[in-house]
Amino acid sequence: EYFKLNNYLKQIKENILKTNKEIEKIQDEIKSFELESIELKKKEEDLREKINRTNDKLNLINSEININSSNTEEEKEKYVLLNEKITKLEIEIARIHQRKLELINQKKLINDSINENTEQIQSKKSKLENLSHQIEENNYKNSIKNKDIIKLSEKKKVSQDKIKLLIQNKNELNKKIEQEQYNLKGYNKQLLISNKALNKTIVQLNKVEMEMENIKNSIYEDYQITYNLALGYKKEIKNLNGTYTEIKDLKNRIRDLGAVNINAIEEYKRIKERHTFLSKQREDLEIAKNNLYEIIRNITSRMEKQFLEQFNIIGKEFNNVFKELFQGGYAKIYLSEPDNVLSSGIVIEVQPSGKKFQNLSLLSGGERALTAIALLFAILRVKPTPFCILDEIEASLDDPNALRYATFLKEFSKSTQFVTITHRKRTMEIADILYGITMEDQGVSKLISVKLTELAS
Numbered sequence: 001e002y003f004k005l006n007n008y009l010k011q012i013k014e015n016i017l018k019t020n021k022e023i024e025k026i027q028d029e030i031k032s033f034e035l036e037s038i039e040l041k042k043k044e045e046d047l048r049e050k051i052n053r054t055n056d057k058l059n060l061i062n063s064e065i066n067i068n069s070s071n072t073e074e075e076k077e078k079y080v081l082l083n084e085k086i087t088k089l090e091i092e093i094a095r096i097h098q099r100k101l102e103l104i105n106q107k108k109l110i111n112d113s114i115n116e117n118t119e120q121i122q123s124k125k126s127k128l129e130n131l132s133h134q135i136e137e138n139n140y141k142n143s144i145k146n147k148d149i150i151k152l153s154e155k156k157k158v159s160q161d162k163i164k165l166l167i168q169n170k171n172e173l174n175k176k177i178e179q180e181q182y183n184l185k186g187y188n189k190q191l192l193i194s195n196k197a198l199n200k201t202i203v204q205l206n207k208v209e210m211e212m213e214n215i216k217n218s219i220y221e222d223y224q225i226t227y228n229l230a231l232g233y234k235k236e237i238k239n240l241n242g243t244y245t246e247i248k249d250l251k252n253r254i255r256d257l258g259a260v261n262i263n264a265i266e267e268y269k270r271i272k273e274r275h276t277f278l279s280k281q282r283e284d285l286e287i288a289k290n291n292l293y294e295i296i297r298n299i300t301s302r303m304e305k306q307f308l309e310q311f312n313i314i315g316k317e318f319n320n321v322f323k324e325l326f327q328g329g330y331a332k333i334y335l336s337e338p339d340n341v342l343s344s345g346i347v348i349e350v351q352p353s354g355k356k357f358q359n360l361s362l363l364s365g366g367e368r369a370l371t372a373i374a375l376l377f378a379i380l381r382v383k384p385t386p387f388c389i390l391d392e393i394e395a396s397l398d399d400p401n402a403l404r405y406a407t408f409l410k411e412f413s414k415s416t417q418f419v420t421i422t423h424r425k426r427t428m429e430i431a432d433i434l435y436g437i438t439m440e441d442q443g444v445s446k447l448i449s450v451k452l453t454e455l456a457s
Contacts, residue, residue, distance in 0.1 A: 166386050184299060191292040198285045205282060208275045215268055304341040310382065311335075317378035325374050325404055328353035333375070348375070369396045373405060377412060390420045394427060402426040 216227040315333050322331035330351045337344035350371055351357040360368060373393055380388065394405050403426050409418060410430040420427055428434060434450045 163386060187292060187295055187299075191289070191296070194285055194288050194292060198282070198289060201278060201282045201285055205275075205278050208271060208278055211271055212275065215264065215271060219264060300342065307341055313382050314375075314378050317381045318375050321374040321378045321381070321408075322350060322371065325370055325401075325408060326352050327404070329355075330357070331371065331374065365396045366398055366401060369393065370401050370405070377408065380412070380416060384415055386417060388416050388418050390418060390422075392421055392423065394422065394424055397424075399426065406430045 219227055219230055318333055319331050333346055333348050335344040336347050348360040360371060394402050397405060402424050406426040432453050436448045438446050438448055440446055
C-alpha cells in the first residue's frame with residue numbers, strides 16, 4: 001500500500017507539472033492575443049479617424065456641390081473615389097471588429113480552461129496533501145511495527161537459545177539413554193555368549209562324563225574291577241627294572257587273559273586332566289553367569305524404582321488434572337501386576353462428579369476422551385516438553401467439555417507450544433495463530449493464516 005501511494009503521488013505531481021506547462025503556454029497565447037487586440041484596437045481607431053476625416057471632406061465636398069451645381073466632371077470622379085475609399089474603410093473596420101470579437105471569445109475560452117485547470121490543480125494539490133499525510137502516517141506505523149519486529153526478534157532469539165539449550169539437554173539425555181541401552185545390549189550379548197559357552201561346556205562335560213563312564217565300564221569289562229578299586233592299585237615306581245619285569249609279566253598274564261586295552265591308564269589321565277580343565281571352566285562360567293544375572297537384577301531394580309517413582313507422580317498429577325477438567329471427581333491409575341512392574345499393564349479407574357467409581361472402558365466416548373486428555377496433560381506436567389502436536393483429541397467432546405479443555409489448553413500453553421489440528425470453534429478461539437487450507441480452484445490448495453493476537457490488539 002505504501003508503494004502504491006508513492007506511485008500515485010508521483011503520478012499526481014507529474015500531472016500538476018504538465019498542467020502548469022499547459023497554463024504557461026495558454027498564458028503566452030493570451031498575452032499574444034492581448035497584444036494583437038491592442039494593435040487591432042489602435043488600427044481600428046486610426047481607421048475611424050481616417051473615416052471621420054474622409055467624412056468631413058465628403059461633407060465639405062457635398063456642401064460645395066450643393067452651393068455650386070456646376071461642378072466639373074473631375075470633381076464628381078473625386079467624389080466617387082472618396083465614397084469607395086470610405087466603403088473600403090468601413091469594410092476593414094467591420095473585419096477588424098469581427099477579429100476583435102473572435103479574440104475576445106478565444107480569450108474567454110482560454111480563461112475558462114485556465115479556471116478549470118486551476119480547479120484541477122487545487123483538487124490534485126488537496127489529494128497530494130492527503131496522500132502526504134497518509135504516507136507520514138504509514139511511515140509512523142511502519143516505524144512502530146519495525147520496533148515491534150525488533151522486540152519480537154529479540155524474544156525469538158531468546159526462545160531459540162532456550163530451545164537450543166533444551167535440545168542440547170535432550171541430546172545429552174538421549175546419548176545417556178543410548179549408552180545405557182548400548183551397555184545393556186553388551187551385557188545381554190555377554191550373557192548370551194556366556195550362556196552359549198556354558199551350554200557348550202555342559203555338553204563337553206557331559207561328553208567327558210560319558211567318556212569317563214565308558215572308561216569305567218571298559219576297566220570293569222577288561223579287568224573286572226571298578227574305578228575306585230583300580231585307584232587302590234595306584235603306587236609310585238622305585239625299581240624301574242623290576243617294574244619293567246613286572247610289567248612284562250603282567251602283559252603276559254594279560255595276554256593270557258585275552259584282549260586288553262593297554263592305553264586305558266594314559267587315556268584315563270588324559271581324560272581326567274580334560275575333566276579338571278572343563279570343571280574349572282564351568283566354575284568360571286558359572287561365576288560370570290551369576291555376575292551378569294546380578295547386573296541385570298540391579299538394572300532391572302533401578303528401572304522398576306524409577307518407573308514406580310514417575311508412575312506415582314503421574315498418578316497424583318492425573319488426579320489433579322482430572323479434577324480440573326471434570327470440575328470434581330477422582331481418578332487413579334495402578335499396575336495390573338504389581339509384582340511384575342516392567343511387563344505389567346496399566347489400569348485406569350475414574351469417578352466423575354456425581355457418578356460411581358468405574359473402569360475407563362465403562363465411560364462414554366466423551367468421558368473417555370476427556371480422561372485420556374487429563375492423562376496426557378498429567379504426563380506433560382511431570383515431563384514438560386517445549387513442543388506438542390494434538391490431532392483432534394477433543395473431537396468427541398461436547399461444548400461444555402470442549403470449553404473446559406480449551407481453557408485448560410490456553411493456561412498450559414504458557415510453558416509448552418501446541419500445534420492443534422481441530423474443527424472445534426472453542427479450540428480455535430483460544431489460538432494465537434490460525435492456519436486454514438482452502439481450495440479456490442480445482443486441485444489447487446491455498447494456505448490462509450490469521451494472527452488472532454494482532455486482531456485482538
